[in-house]
Amino acid sequence: MDTTLPLEQYRLLVEHAPTMVWRSGLDGLCNYFNATWLRFTGRTQEQEVGNGWVSGVHPDDMKRCMEIYLSNFERRQPFEMEYRLRRCDGVYRSIFDRGVPFTDDQGHFAGFIGSCVDVQERLEADRAKATFVALAAHELRTPLCSMQMYLEAMRRQLEQAEPATSSALMRMSAQLERVSTLVHDLEDTGRRDANLPLVMNKEELELSELVQEVVAKHRDTLTLRARGRHRHGFELSIGPGPWPVLADRERLEHVLDRLLINALKYSPQGGTIRVCLAREGDVLKLSVSDQGIGIPASDVPFLTRPYFRASNVSPENFPGLGLGLPLVKDIVEAHGGGLRIQSEQGQGTTVTIFLPEALSEARV
Numbered sequence: 329m330d331t332t333l334p335l336e337q338y339r340l341l342v343e344h345a346p347t348m349v350w351r352s353g354l355d356g357l358c359n360y361f362n363a364t365w366l367r368f369t370g371r372t373q374e375q376e377v378g379n380g381w382v383s384g385v386h387p388d389d390m391k392r393c394m395e396i397y398l399s400n401f402e403r404r405q406p407f408e409m410e411y412r413l414r415r416c417d418g419v420y421r422s423i424f425d426r427g428v429p430f431t432d433d434q435g436h437f438a439g440f441i442g443s444c445v446d447v448q449e450r451l452e453a454d455r456a457k458a459t460f461v462a463l464a465a466h467e468l469r470t471p472l473c474s475m476q477m478y479l480e481a482m483r484r485q486l487e488q489a490e491p492a493t494s495s496a497l498m499r500m501s502a503q504l505e506r507v508s509t510l511v512h513d514l515e516d517t518g519r520r521d522a523n524l525p526l527v528m529n530k531e532e533l534e535l536s537e538l539v540q541e542v543v544a545k546h547r548d549t550l551t552l553r554a555r556g557r558h559r560h561g562f563e564l565s566i567g568p569g570p571w572p573v574l575a576d577r578e579r580l581e582h583v584l585d586r587l588l589i590n591a592l593k594y595s596p597q598g599g600t601i602r603v604c605l606a607r608e609g610d611v612l613k614l615s616v617s618d619q620g621i622g623i624p625a626s627d628v629p630f631l632t633r634p635y636f637r638a639s640n641v642s643p644e645n646f647p648g649l650g651l652g653l654p655l656v657k658d659i660v661e662a663h664g665g666g667l668r669i670q671s672e673q674g675q676g677t678t679v680t681i682f683l684p685e686a687l688s689e690a691r692v
Contacts, residue, residue: 348423348444350381354437356401365444370416386412386420397427404429404437410447421448459522465515472508476501509589512582513651516658517634526662528576532686535571535580535612536605540564542584543603546592560592565604571612574686579659586652587616587679594620594677610685617678623671631669632657656681 342349348365352358361376369376369384385393389411400407406428412420427442483497516526547562573580591601595618602617623631627638634654657667660681671677 345443349442350427350444351439351441352401353439356398356439359439368415368446369413384414386414388412400427401440413444421446422451423447455522459518459524463518465511465518468511469508469515472504472511476504476508479504509582509585513655516655517651520655520658526579526658528579528662530574530576530663533573533575533577533580534569535573535575535614535683536566536569538577538580539566539584539603539605539614542581542588546585546588560595560597561600563600563602565602565606567606571605571607572686573612573663573683575663575683579663583656583659583681584614584616586656587681590652590679591616591618591620591677594618596620607685610687612683612685613680614683615678615680617676619676622673622675622677623669624673625671628669628671632667653679 343363345362345364348368349360349362350358350365351360357378358381359377361373361381366373366376369381371380371384374380382390382394393409393411396407396409406426408424408426410422410424413423415421423444424447425442425444427440430438430441432438479497479501483501486493486497519526543562543564588601588603595601599619602615604613604615604617606613606615623638627636630636631638632654634651653667653669656679660667660683663683665681665683668680668682669677670680
């Protein structure tokens with residue numbers, strides 16, 4: 329049985345589809361919008377064709393939107409993107425747009441065809457969930473911090489009289505710190521997903537002092553846990569100072585904590601973690617290197633993507649949510665810096681953060 333639809337029926341299906349449909353020709357300019365698109369924008373076909381539709385894109389999204397479209401058009405590759413499009417009532421709505429290349433009857437490239445859906449409600453629901461996660465995590469941080477303080481006070485009191493109990497309290501404190509780190513990560517992830525800025529309390533700090541304090545904390549913790557077994561070692565290299573940065577102390581401590589935790593987690597017992605503080609002009613470089621499993625080269629570009637897990641990392645052997653490095657990147661960029669990851673499978677990993685040097689009036 330012939331199920332082929334007449335051309336006119338195909339046209340009617342596209343024209344009245346529940347999704348907004350567009351088409352562009354060989355020149356990259358749009359030459360068709362279906363009735364659903366025109367009802368949404370409240371404009372005519374003549375107003376939208378060519379580059380007319382661009383006038384409805386939110387000004388803050390326009391450059392990114394056009395770059396994605398044009399770059400993929402040139403490569404003739406499918407693309408997906410979100411942007412805000414002005415509705416007929418003047419309200420901007422978030423649109424999910426997917427475009428794919430199409431061919432004519434002879435199989436020759438003829439342009440792109442795309443479909444768009446309004447995802448505003450879904451984004452608002454996701455944002456509400458993310459905000460709830462961030463607020464709930466924030467509420468959990470206060471009692472966790474108090475518990476850590478009480479445990480440390482008890483451990484210090486028992487350190488000499490009952491060393492075994494003191495050691496047990498230290499291990500409890502370490503586990504509590506892991507929970508605290510997870511809660512911290514969830515709070516910041518929730519804030520980012522809800523498009524809320526990271527809370528920053530910046531002051532001028534001596535970066536070398538902060539690095540030494542954090543490394544010493546991890547070294548002391550490992551010494552207490554080892555109890556005669558081979559443990560990780562640290563090599564700390566700091567060039568000539570001073571090392572002034574304008575930064576949030578707690579945030580930078582969290583960055584270095586996360587980098588050291590990752591290095592320790594993925595390194596063999598007895599391995600050495602190298603921490604290096606160096607300078608390139610007015611940029612300060614802090615690197616953490618391990619001798620661990622390393623990451624396949626194809627995975628490295630995606631390590632700062634939330635929830636991404638490298639292909640050679642199993643959750644059974646290396647538990648985690650894939651939030652650490654994405655948050656490190658967010659925090660460093662909020663300080664005006666950058667992040668670089670170098671890794672080779674079987675050879676270890678080096679993560680380097682770059683921070684601008686703070687130039688106070690006394691040194692300018």
